[in-house]
Amino acid sequence: MSESQTLQSPAADHKVTPMMAQFIEIKTANPDSLLFYRMGDFYELFFEDAEIASRALGITLTKRGKHLGEDIPMCGVPVHAADDYLQKLIALGHRVAVCEQTEDPAEAKKRGSKSVVRRDVIRLVTPGTLTEDRLLDSSSNNFLCALTRLKGGSLTGDSAYGLAWIDMSTGAFHVSETDDQRLAADLAQIGPRELILPDMLLQEPEMRLLTEQSGAALSPVPRAFFDGATATDRLARYFKVKTLDGFGTFTRAELSAAAGVLAYVEKTQLGERPPLDPPSRESGAGRMLIDPSTRANLELARTLGGEKQGSLLATIDRTVTGAGSRLLASRLAGPLVNPAEIARRHDAVDFFLDNEILREGLRQTLKGAPDMARALSRIALQRGGPRDILSISDALGASREFLSRLGNISGPMPDEVAQAADRLAAAPHELSEELTRALKDEPPLLKRDGNFVAAGYDANLDELRALRDESRKVIARLQADYAEELGLRSLKIKHNNVLGWFIEAPTAQSDKMQADPARFIHRQTMAGAMRFTTTELAELESKIASAGERALAIELEIFDRLATAVIEAGDAIKAAAHGLAVLDVSAALAKLAQEEAYTRPVIDMSHAFEIKAGRHPVVEASLRRSGGESFVANDANLGPEEEAPNGNIWLITGPNMAGKSTFLRQNALIAVLAQMGSFVPAQHAHIGVVDRLFSRVGAADDLARGRSTFMVEMVETAAILNQAGDRSLVILDEIGRGTATFDGLSIAWATIEHLHEVNRCRALFATHYHELTALSQKLDRLHNATVLVKEWDGDVVFLHEIVPGAADRSYGIQVAKLAGLPASVVQRSQQVLTQLEEQDRGSKAETLIDELPLFAALAPKPVAAPAKGPDPLRTALDAIDPDDLTPREALEALYKLKAESRKDA
CATH class of the missing domain: 3.40.1170.10 (DNA repair protein MutS, domain I)
Structure with a gap:
């Protein structure tokens, strides 16, 4: 059964x-x-x-x-x-x-x-342990990340979060320490496919929401996976070293996370050991901090709809290899903050921009270079096949070809290109030659299918293949030999399922065979014919019968030998793979700069932010594809002036659809591009390093946490005001629009003052509250800017040009008309607006600025001794119950108090 x-x-x-x-x-x-x-x-x-x-x-x-x-x-x-x-x-x-x-x-x-x-x-x-090409996106890393929290785990002795993330498909292994404020941003930068963490940590509601919003598949594991007491020993055993000193210095939190990710790998791979690199410590201070909401708002790697197409990454990606695309995405996710390191990347782009023939030759060569790192990982995990070995051979061949091209370049090469070339020069090129000689040009996917070893590589294999594939020819040659030797032209070698292979001759002509029974062994007598066999024929029959199995066995032995050689050369292969990826990215960014007229930015440690004729890279590309209007470039200068040692704030007014949000985003994207090592879409860019980028653009709710759209807006604004420093770049759009007019105006007003007086950062602040423009009279680093528009026959024409000044209206009704609102609604809206403007409510806000102290002046002051007798002003204040007042009544009460104070004066 x-x-x-x-x-x-x-x-x-x-x-x-x-x-x-x-x-x-x-x-x-x-x-x-x-x-x-x-x-x-x-x-x-x-x-x-x-x-x-x-x-x-x-x-x-x-x-x-x-x-x-x-x-x-x-x-x-x-x-x-x-x-x-x-x-x-x-x-x-x-x-x-x-x-x-x-x-x-x-x-x-x-x-x-x-x-x-x-x-x-x-x-x-599991999602984070995939290595097969068909299961992976070639342009994205597949990170498995471990997260743990350790009290006293940092070098300072405070509680810390440890992060360790690996890509089993390439061997990358990184660790980092972070804290509560940076955790969400660090997870967003890593972008893990799967996140493992202690099950007790996942039971905390805030931690569960934070990790769920990372987008990773969550895998809770026992706390024992992250045992700090055995972490060092686990890492040392995995990498077969006695001490980790050669890898660097790690905090307890980092070691705990690294041990957790290795424990999970050992659990899921059941004895197989991925060829991981030694852990590399990543310092969060070396990267621009970009929180998850800012990444989403700016659509760095994906659009708000979750698509790659339409993102900044998709727009700038000109790489021709999967490894290059992954490296580009990694650099975009974590822009640098060290001007010298950024300059090294810019130098490489400059080099390929100046050497177009070399660049295009390299790109043509790289197009045929397979993904060495992922092929190596599959081979080490015994999931690889002949095509993976051939991939390594082809990629090493591409590296050798590029080295020969570099030899024709006169003059010094930039550091980044020279280091990549050194990695390629150290690649195992002798192994490449052996692999090329051993394998066919188009081998099968699986080694079990055989027929992947090239003819002429192994003589025994060639003989067995001949027996397997040309058995009739081999038998025919033997039959001809016997017939010639015995002088019997009628002698035949035949086959049936009972006797197998046998020699048959007419009975009358078989005398010579019967006379030599030791050699010609009688098998069967037929009517008119006799059948014999020989030791030679029996051995040949046995060889033919087993030739296929024996040929496959030899091929598998060859595969194992080649795979072992590849694994032993793994470090040099991975170094060469990284070198090719670096060259691919540098050449691709040079191609981008040439095609899109990008320029090299100046990056230093000043507080400058001067952009001339800046453009939004994604919008510009979209306009070009659609064949529509050209993009209107705009300047921005948020850098310090002699009397303002920190950054400036631009308050931008103007109608919807005029381009305010595009202008805000394009300057943030220019900063990201510049610090990731790319040239930028501008005529000129001088940027003092931005260490943190904050964006509050758009409207969204967070139902999982019970937060309304306005609440989300306030939470994100609070995070900015509590964390932004003088090297930060902040872009804010329509703060306070989610609540009542005067509440929103008040919040926006106070936010600008806080940015100016406390954060002292560079900022772009777009608003429809025209009353805020009056703040420029008191805040020396606040500058008003507006978007030019023209009215024509009651309609509005958007010019998309940012100029100094302030808008006196928002043209909301004209925009609503363009959107297709019924004519009756548009007409009625105009009537209501006219009545409201006649009341001149907004003009009163300008008078308030003379009376309201600045944010920095709001600290408590010593209270003067009370005057003798009743104070009319205090009496009036005591009679007011703020909880019973509407915003309108509160403002009117304020005017009454002001009038009373003037009487006393």
């Missing part, structure tokens, strides 16, 4: 079959994963796993056999197409345990006819 028959048998409803017992045992050991249970050419899923998979994959759910009296839900996927189904399941956040047969079915039968083939889980597939 077969295994499937055992499963289907309904004979004893309440009897657990041997197969079900095996399945349940393995499933119990892997409760959090869908179990892919190998049965012949299919991976089968049972019970709840089958129900989940059938819904997720859109495959048929069947019922086969019974377990404890109940039908067994079941579905399956073909082994040859398993990767496609795995990709869908992983994308949906599922984890899969792959359970394979670990013995030959023939061996199982020796234990008894009803014995079950031994099976075991050979791998746990």
